[in-house]
Amino acid sequence: MSTPDSTTTVIGTLPLKREARCPFDPPPAGLNAQQEHALARVELWDGSTPWLVTRYAEQRTLLSDPRISSDIRNPGYPSPAPRGEGGRSPLSFILMDDPEHARLRRMVTAPFMIKRIEAMRPGVQKIVDDMLDEMLAGPKPVDLVEAFALPVPSLVICELLGVPYSDHDFFQANSKIFVKRGVSAEDRGAAMGALMGYLHGLLTLKLEQPGEDVFTDLARRVDAGDLTADDAAQMGVLLLIAGHETTANMIALGTLALLEHPEQLAHLRDSGDPAFVSSAVEELLRYLTITHDGRKRVATEDIEIAGETIKAGDGVIIATDLGNRDPLAFPEPASLDLERDARHHVAFGFGVHQCLGQPLARMELQVAYSTLFRRVPTLALATTIDQVPFKHDGAVYGVYELPVTW
Amino acid sequence: MKITLDQDKCVASGQCVTAADSVFDQRDEDGIAVLLDAEPSPEREAEVRQAAAVCPVLAIRIQS
Numbered sequence A: 001m002s003t004p005d006s007t008t009t010v011i012g013t014l015p016l017k018r019e020a021r022c023p024f025d026p027p028p029a030g031l032n033a034q035q036e037h038a039l040a041r042v043e044l045w046d047g048s049t050p051w052l053v054t055r056y057a058e059q060r061t062l063l064s065d066p067r068i069s070s071d072i073r074n075p076g077y078p079s080p081a082p083r084g085e086g087g088r089s090p091l092s093f094i095l096m097d098d099p100e101h102a103r104l105r106r107m108v109t110a111p112f113m114i115k116r117i118e119a120m121r122p123g124v125q126k127i128v129d130d131m132l133d134e135m136l137a138g139p140k141p142v143d144l145v146e147a148f149a150l151p152v153p154s155l156v157i158c159e160l161l162g163v164p165y166s167d168h169d170f171f172q173a174n175s176k177i178f179v180k181r182g183v184s185a186e187d188r189g190a191a192m193g194a195l196m197g198y199l200h201g202l203l204t205l206k207l208e209q210p211g212e213d214v215f216t217d218l219a220r221r222v223d224a225g226d227l228t229a230d231d232a233a234q235m236g237v238l239l240l241i242a243g244h245e246t247t248a249n250m251i252a253l254g255t256l257a258l259l260e261h262p263e264q265l266a267h268l269r270d271s272g273d274p275a276f277v278s279s280a281v282e283e284l285l286r287y288l289t290i291t292h293d294g295r296k297r298v299a300t301e302d303i304e305i306a307g308e309t310i311k312a313g314d315g316v317i318i319a320t321d322l323g324n325r326d327p328l329a330f331p332e333p334a335s336l337d338l339e340r341d342a343r344h345h346v347a348f349g350f351g352v353h354q355c356l357g358q359p360l361a362r363m364e365l366q367v368a369y370s371t372l373f374r375r376v377p378t379l380a381l382a383t384t385i386d387q388v389p390f391k392h393d394g395a396v397y398g399v400y401e402l403p404v405t406w
Numbered sequence B: 001m002k003i004t005l006d007q008d009k010c011v012a013s014g015q016c017v018t019a020a021d022s023v024f025d026q027r028d029e030d031g032i033a034v035l036l037d038a039e040p041s042p043e044r045e046a047e048v049r050q051a052a053a054v055c056p057v058l059a060i061r062i063q064s
Helices: A030-038 A057-064 A099-107 A116-138 A144-149 A150-162 A165-178 A185-208 A214-223 A229-259 A260-268 A274-288 A359-374 B015-019 B042-056
Strands: A012-015 A039-043 A050-055 A297-298 A303-305 A309-310 A315-318 A403-405 B001-003 B024-026 B034-037 B061-062
Touching: A012 A030, A012 B001, A039 A116, A050 A057, A050 B001, A057 A297, A057 A303, A057 A315, A116 A150, A116 A359, A116 B015, A144 A150, A144 A229, A144 A359, A150 A165, A150 A214, A150 A229, A150 A359, A165 A229, A165 B001, A185 A229, A214 B015, A229 A260, A229 A274, A229 A359, A260 A274, A260 A359, A274 A359, B001 B034, B015 B024, B015 B042
Parallel strands: A012 A039, A050 A315
Antiparallel strands: A039 A050, A297 A315, A303 A309, B001 B061, B024 B034
């Protein structure tokens, strides 16, 4: 790894700290570095100093560059935490490069096609309405995370994948461990073991009792010899975790952001226009960028960019939360503006690893926000924003709880 | 306006379909994009450019 020079100062240790009074904004140190240059350096827990890519254009360029690897086994990969024992990473193809990445990913892309996701919309609408019926019939104030934000995506992903909802508590408990920082390698390993064991069992079950779901499809591929049972179980873990926590955090944090911007909330609530709802969701994705820990990569060859040389073996962290606040790509980036065209944001990443579940996430968010504010027009925070517990320690940003009333 | 689509690059994000559904579709087996209309009419230009801009792997090329 090369030594930092004068133009690439180490700006701090990851995770950089957000300003307490600005819980929706990226850390000030990152924003300051972005003003200075497209590239900076950050320090990791192990003392290494990978590049931090701060600007939108350079982020897209690097994320679509085949000389940038996602393979965690490559020397120099910027590991966010000490790694446990064992060879292959549990998170399947997101930590691999092509062609193996593409081979595995293409096995699970069909269920996320736009037309198949659109076909799920009425079912998601029903889940959202049912959860709100239950919430409105119960006591208030209520924690919106527990009552709405978490159960909606859990129900949806379990249905898509073919996981019985009765096993949902088990998944939630185990999947939370993977998205939290500061969890020991032992606890991580134990949770992964429990999930893998369950999924191996489920794959066997799906061969005997097939359904119209992703796990039935994976089970058939294992049976046909296209995929090992371990690879299938790992893909299952990846899809479950990705489907559970990200959308849940986005629903709760987006609701809070809108409650803090009442005029924009009113516009969204009163608009019956699906195109406006869709564009509002894109802006919330941009503004909040809940995957705030950066996309981690390592260079496999020297790369010249923004007047610097990223050397082969250098770790690279692509701070998409900063890219989505880059004034060169989004005028007045610190303003939440549901009217803007934010469709080119990088909240789902960019390049071959861009989020597989994005069509599902978008549809769920469109249904969740528009239905929540239409059915609960007087929704209000039941505490003050400084009392809301934010997930500063999470790999995915959000709130641990959100007390609301109406 | 002439469009080319590189299906080997495509990662099935479906964003081209969201941007321009009269020009792009996805094949049923794996969601990889297919070109419905390689020479769309000029009034489609804005949405086709949007599709090319949001494609995460830059698989869509436009020759005007």
